Amino acid sequence: MGSACTKPNSKFIPFENDSDEVRIPPEEDGYPDPRVVYNITDKSLKRGATLFADPNPNTGSESAGRSHTLPMTKAELDKHAKKTPKSAVNSFDDLIAYLEKPLYGKASRDEVMVRALLVWLSNQKIENFKSKRGRTDTPRGFLSLLGQDRTTYSTVFTVLCRKSNIKCAQIHGVCKAGDYQPGDRDNRRSQWNAVYLNDSWHIIHPYWVCRAVVGLKAGGWIKLEKGGKSVVKRQKADSGVVQNAFQEQYIMPDPIHFLYECHPDDKKWQLVQKPITREQFFDQAYLRPAFWELGIKLLSVNACALKTTGSATAITFQAPKVTANELNMDYEFLLKEGSSSVNEENKMLKAENMPRLVAKIRNGSEWNFHIQFPIEGIYKIIINGAHEYQHLTLLSEFQITCTEKSKDCRLTPFDPGLLGFGPGLTCEKAGLLLPSHQNGLVTTEKSKPIRMSFLLDSEVSKSLKVKTELHDADSEGLLLQQSDVTTIIEKTELKIITKVVREGDYGLKIFTGSNTRSMNVVCNYFITTSYKFTYEKTNKRLARHNLLSCIENGKFSEIEKIEQGISRCIKEKIPETDSDIENAQRKVEVLKIKKDIHDAYMRRHLLTTETTILKIQQSQYIRIFTESVQHLEEYAFQLRNLEGFTQELPDILAAVGEFNHAHVTNETVVNTLVALSVLFGNKPKPIENKDDLPTLARDTKHKIQLKKDNIASSLSIEDARHAQVVIEKYTYKQTRNVNVAAASIHRWVTDVASTLISGRSEGDV
Numbered sequence: 001m002g003s004a005c006t007k008p009n010s011k012f013i014p015f016e017n018d019s020d021e022v023r024i025p026p027e028e029d030g031y032p033d034p035r036v037v038y039n040i041t042d043k044s045l046k047r048g049a050t051l052f053a054d055p056n057p058n059t060g061s062e063s064a065g066r067s068h069t070l071p072m073t074k075a076e077l078d079k080h081a082k083k084t085p086k087s088a089v090n091s092f093d094d095l096i097a098y099l100e101k102p103l104y105g106k107a108s109r110d111e112v113m114v115r116a117l118l119v120w121l122s123n124q125k126i127e128n129f130k131s132k133r134g135r136t137d138t139p140r141g142f143l144s145l146l147g148q149d150r151t152t153y154s155t156v157f158t159v160l161c162r163k164s165n166i167k168c169a170q171i172h173g174v175c176k177a178g179d180y181q182p183g184d185r186d187n188r189r190s191q192w193n194a195v196y197l198n199d200s201w202h203i204i205h206p207y208w209v210c211r212a213v214v215g216l217k218a219g220g221w222i223k224l225e226k227g228g229k230s231v232v233k234r235q236k237a238d239s240g241v242v243q244n245a246f247q248e249q250y251i252m253p254d255p256i257h258f259l260y261e262c263h264p265d266d267k268k269w270q271l272v273q274k275p276i277t278r279e280q281f282f283d284q285a286y287l288r289p290a291f292w293e294l295g296i297k298l299l300s301v302n303a304c305a306l307k308t309t310g311s312a313t314a315i316t317f318q319a320p321k322v323t324a325n326e327l328n329m330d331y332e333f334l335l336k337e338g339s340s341s342v343n344e345e346n347k348m349l350k351a352e353n354m355p356r357l358v359a360k361i362r363n364g365s366e367w368n369f370h371i372q373f374p375i376e377g378i379y380k381i382i383i384n385g386a387h388e389y390q391h392l393t394l395l396s397e398f399q400i401t402c403t404e405k406s407k408d409c410r411l412t413p414f415d416p417g418l419l420g421f422g423p424g425l426t427c428e429k430a431g432l433l434l435p436s437h438q439n440g441l442v443t444t445e446k447s448k449p450i451r452m453s454f455l456l457d458s459e460v461s462k463s464l465k466v467k468t469e470l471h472d473a474d475s476e477g478l479l480l481q482q483s484d485v486t487t488i489i490e491k492t493e494l495k496i497i498t499k500v501v502r503e504g505d506y507g508l509k510i511f512t513g514s515n516t517r518s519m520n521v522v523c524n525y526f527i528t529t530s531y532k533f534t535y536e537k538t539n540k541r542l543a544r545h546n547l548l549s550c551i552e553n554g555k556f557s558e559i560e561k562i563e564q565g566i567s568r569c570i571k572e573k574i575p576e577t578d579s580d581i582e583n584a585q586r587k588v589e590v591l592k593i594k595k596d597i598h599d600a601y602m603r604r605h606l607l608t609t610e611t612t613i614l615k616i617q618q619s620q621y622i623r624i625f626t627e628s629v630q631h632l633e634e635y636a637f638q639l640r641n642l643e644g645f646t647q648e649l650p651d652i653l654a655a656v657g658e659f660n661h662a663h664v665t666n667e668t669v670v671n672t673l674v675a676l677s678v679l680f681g682n683k684p685k686p687i688e689n690k691d692d693l694p695t696l697a698r699d700t701k702h703k704i705q706l707k708k709d710n711i712a713s714s715l716s717i718e719d720a721r722h723a724q725v726v727i728e729k730y731t732y733k734q735t736r737n738v739n740v741a742a743a744s745i746h747r748w749v750t751d752v753a754s755t756l757i758s759g760r761s762e763g764d765v
Helices: 061-069 074-082 086-090 092-099 109-122 139-147 153-163 206-210 278-283 289-293 342-348 425-429 538-552 556-571 579-603 606-617 626-647 649-657 667-679 692-714 717-727 732-738 740-758
Strands: 168-175 189-197 200-204 211-214 221-226 229-235 241-244 262-264 305-309 313-318 327-336 358-363 366-371 377-387 393-404 441-443 450-456 465-472 485-490 493-498 505-513 520-528
Touching: 074 109, 086 092, 086 139, 092 109, 092 153, 109 153, 109 189, 109 206, 139 153, 153 168, 153 189, 153 206, 189 206, 206 211, 289 377, 289 393, 305 313, 313 377, 313 393, 327 358, 327 366, 358 441, 366 377, 425 520, 450 538, 465 485, 465 493, 493 505, 538 556, 538 579, 556 579, 579 606, 579 626, 606 626, 626 740, 649 667, 649 692, 649 740, 667 692, 667 717, 667 732, 667 740, 717 740, 732 740
Parallel strands: 305 393, 441 520
Antiparallel strands: 168 189, 168 262, 189 200, 211 241, 221 229, 221 327, 313 366, 327 377, 358 366, 377 393, 450 493, 465 505, 485 493, 505 520
């Protein structure tokens, strides 16, 4: 099951009015002009990482000694700032002297001093200074002004930086904060800063670093769904509680990302190559810092307010491919009170009519939120996300105005929970790898078989139990008969075959476990005969269906067809980064490995086998082929033994030579030579007269000489089996009692045949 903490843990952005009794110049004389920031300071430093390992060699012995005893890591620096003596607030000099103690003589002094100032400021309980006299000549006086709402965090931070000899500009503009709702266009004023470090200006929003709102809720909305479940709850407004925080995402954020939350009055402080207008700022999507921290991209329309008429709407995110599988997302879906007719609203909100309107569908590195609208109105979707095992946090919000209800609006088949529809990390952990259908949305035709497959972790496959359920959305999630789905496990492959007998939407659940009593859902699919969620032109759609069909039926003999299917998709302008194309390319890689394994057994060549083993071990598919590698290693060991038998061939040839002209009639000796001849590919021949044995010996010797340089690949297992049957007619001891040369041949034939037979003629593929 998905294991992120599903209760959102979001801190909201507080609104701080930019009215300020303290007047300071936004910039001081001699400040460098703002320019585009290309190198954002790396804020990913771990708490225990060393910040100041190398002291400045030009500083005196006193500071050199300090570098060994004072804080040297980010965690220790923060701890130092939090322990600032109360007396330090009486003087700017005392405060700055204390905070910069661990930074004295360090090249990165200014950069880290900015952090120290923010850590100190974020830990001040300004409410405690509210009753004190407000003044501008001491830190204590400024904290009193803050508590009395007579100045701003931006102003206090500006003063602190300038007292610390750090260039700091104050910036005025508008923001999306406080009670902001997607689509709002009113000017919520805000102040923030830019500090000059490493020859560039970097953004700081001191108020948002130091303060956050907990428990904020917008009123006037009806919560329809949360995480796939119907809720139907009118949401009451709650202004929340503003409290101290330390939000690092507002310390030197990427200016492009920051422009999604704040827009300066003076465009030079956007610090980007292509500045945007105020109108563009209001129009673009409402994306929060966690969105950027997870490396997500918005693939659908970049707008905070969307419109739809008679159709479903899709919001699509793309996560980084390397971490996409570890990402969880969930949502809340709301309807604005009074935005639709009272009758329709009341009818929809009845429990028996309450539909599941959002289908959360994974497609490789993409997340798609397909939204249907049963009545006209103004809707809002709130999307939360996080890495596995972390609390979900707010990523984005969108307002959607529906002027005509969706056609073909139906229930999603069932609540898929945090998993959503489509294979993800839970599926992979269960040992179901490389799915044929990477997209959780499967569009099909009535009565047409859907063939799905997963390659299995070779260890898991030994004890894996699988169960499937097909649900009909039009029958309120009715579970259909088990006969509607066929589940087959063949070696290391799971095959699922199903079909739908009438038009509509369906949901497929895949359960796994080590026994039938304890099984969990590891993957869901949304199956539909409708194209309401499909936005591709016919040629692209047909090319994609053809590619999926090639993957469904894929054996390594089908590699060329899959590659042709990929080429057709690319020709139809489907990008190579498309999840189905990437999945097909992975399928080709796996099938080529299977072919390599098959060829290694067929060729019976040691170097080929060892190369194949190494190739698999270095590939990303080792989990699928763990058992195959073990078998190949055993086979390579047998091939090495066969090479040892090659070294014994001169002795065998000499032994055979003894019978070139001898007239031997003993049945034991004759049987041994016949077994040797059969091993090298001859059919058994009856020895009818005394000249037949020398002839057989000469023919066999000739065959051995032709094949002696590559015995492993030239001898077949079928011939080895026939030879074994012949040689077992007499024991080695019986043969040795008759003829020593024949006994040496007997032993060699027995060992070679046994080694070949204990190997595998085909890979464990």
